[in-house]
Amino acid sequence: MSNLLKRSLSGIIYVLIFISAILFSKESYVVLTTIFGLLCVWEFSKLINFKGAIGYIFFCLTLFLMLKRPESYAVIIILGITIISSLFLIYYLFTKKEISFSNDRSKSGLLIRYPIFSMIFLILLPIYKETYNPHLIISILIMIWVNDSFAFLVGKNFGKRKLFVSVSPKKTQEGFLGGLAFALIAAYIISKLNTDFTVVNWLVIAVIVSVIGTIGDLVESKFKRQANIKDSGTIMPGHGGILDRLDSLLFAAPFVYLYINFII
Numbered sequence: 034m035s036n037l038l039k040r041s042l043s044g045i046i047y048v049l050i051f052i053s054a055i056l057f058s059k060e061s062y063v064v065l066t067t068i069f070g071l072l073c074v075w076e077f078s079k080l081i082n083f084k085g086a087i088g089y090i091f092f093c094l095t096l097f098l099m100l101k102r103p104e105s106y107a108v109i110i111i112l113g114i115t116i117i118s119s120l121f122l123i124y125y126l127f128t129k130k131e132i133s134f135s136n137d138r139s140k141s142g143l144l145i146r147y148p149i150f151s152m153i154f155l156i157l158l159p160i161y162k163e164t165y166n167p168h169l170i171i172s173i174l175i176m177i178w179v180n181d182s183f184a185f186l187v188g189k190n191f192g193k194r195k196l197f198v199s200v201s202p203k204k205t206q207e208g209f210l211g212g213l214a215f216a217l218i219a220a221y222i223i224s225k226l227n228t229d230f231t232v233v234n235w236l237v238i239a240v241i242v243s244v245i246g247t248i249g250d251l252v253e254s255k256f257k258r259q260a261n262i263k264d265s266g267t268i269m270p271g272h273g274g275i276l277d278r279l280d281s282l283l284f285a286a287p288f289v290y291l292y293i294n295f296i297i
Contacts, residue, residue, distance in 0.1 A: 039270040047269060047278065048178075052171065059165035063156060067096065070152040072275040073283070076265040077148050080256055080276075083140040092149045099153055103160055111150055115287045118146035122252050129199060131259060148276065148283055155279075155286035158293075172223045172235075173242060173289060177282050180216040180243045187211025201254045204247075213243040234297055241292060242285050249284020253277070 054065035074088040099108055125132045134140045159170040188208020196204040220239035224232040253276065257265065266274020276283075 043270045051174070055159070055167045055170055059160070062159065062165075062167070062170070063100065066152070066156045067093070069275050069279065070096070070149070070156065072266070072268065073148045073152055073279065074144065076274045076276045077144060077256075080260050080262065080265055081134045081140050081143065082260075083134075083137065083144060085137075085141075087141055088144045088149065091145055092152070095149070096153050096156060099157060100160070103157060103163065108157075112154065112287060112291060114146060115150040115154060116291060118150070119284060119287065122147065123248055126197075126200070126248065126252050126255055132255065151283040151287055152279075154290045155283060158286055158290055166229065168227050169229060169293075172227055173238065174282070175223065176216045176219050176239050176242045177246055177285070179219040180212040180239075180246060181281065182212075183215035184208040184212030184247070197251050200251050200258060204251070209247055212247070213240070216240075216243040230293070230297065234293075238289055238292065241288050242281075245288050246281035246285040250281045252284060253280035 051065065054061040070092055071089060074092055078084070078088055095111070099105075099111070102108070122132065124130075132143070134143050158173065159166045184204075185208065188203070188205040188211065191211070192205030192207045194206040195202065196206050196209050216239045217236055220235040221232065224230070224235040227235075230238070253265070257263065264273030265276035268274055269278060
């Protein structure tokens with residue numbers, strides 16, 4: 034079986050399982066994304082060479098408490114920590130400094146702030162104002178997938194100027210702008226079908242998803258370059274690991290959560 038066929042089949046299966054779980058019920062969505070989260074913890078722990086069960090325990094316990102009290106002050110505090118941590122990772126990306134995880138203390142702290150906290154806010158995204166809104170997370174997924182697909186297609190066919198050659202040599206500025214443009218088009222179409230937010234708000238969400246998501250992809254690439262590995266895992270043939278598939282969404286999720294819960 035060719036690599037392209039493997040990639041296509043595993044991608045289709047991934048999308049079908051994800052969408053089915055989202056639409057079936059809140060419980061099925063939480064269960065599936067919790068499994069994804071545990072896999073991300075496993076893959077990231079291997080990536081930074083961190084051993085121990087603390088990451089899995091912390092993820093499950095924190096997620097349980099935040100699902101029980103999604104409007105508590107603890108959620109606001111953890112969101113603030115997550116956003117600040119993400120900004121530090123962006124700083125390390127653009128200054129080209131290595132991200133330090135030389136001892137178990139720094140590794141566990143990094144694991145908690147990213148990807149654990151980021152994954153928790155991805156899980157909380159459709160649980161909007163105490164109600165489960167599957168169409169919200171599906172809309173965000175569509176924007177992410179449209180952005181990624183058209184960034185690849187535009188970059189492959191028209192890309193000339195490199196976006197961030199030291200971390201991801203294949204990404205181009207033209208691809209980035211193409212992905213953003215089509216994500217905005219997707220957001221406009223979504224706004225006509227999903228009236229939860231205004232057109233402007235959907236367009237802002239698309240910008241967050243495209244720009245922050247692309248940065249998240251670059252941050253993940255930086256981690257992998259430091260660890261001298263190509264993929265975070267092998268669970269998805271042709272795609273790598275779950276973390277490879279979710280990196281953009283994981284990084285963007287806390288920023289989207291902040292926007293729809295505290296700014297709109």
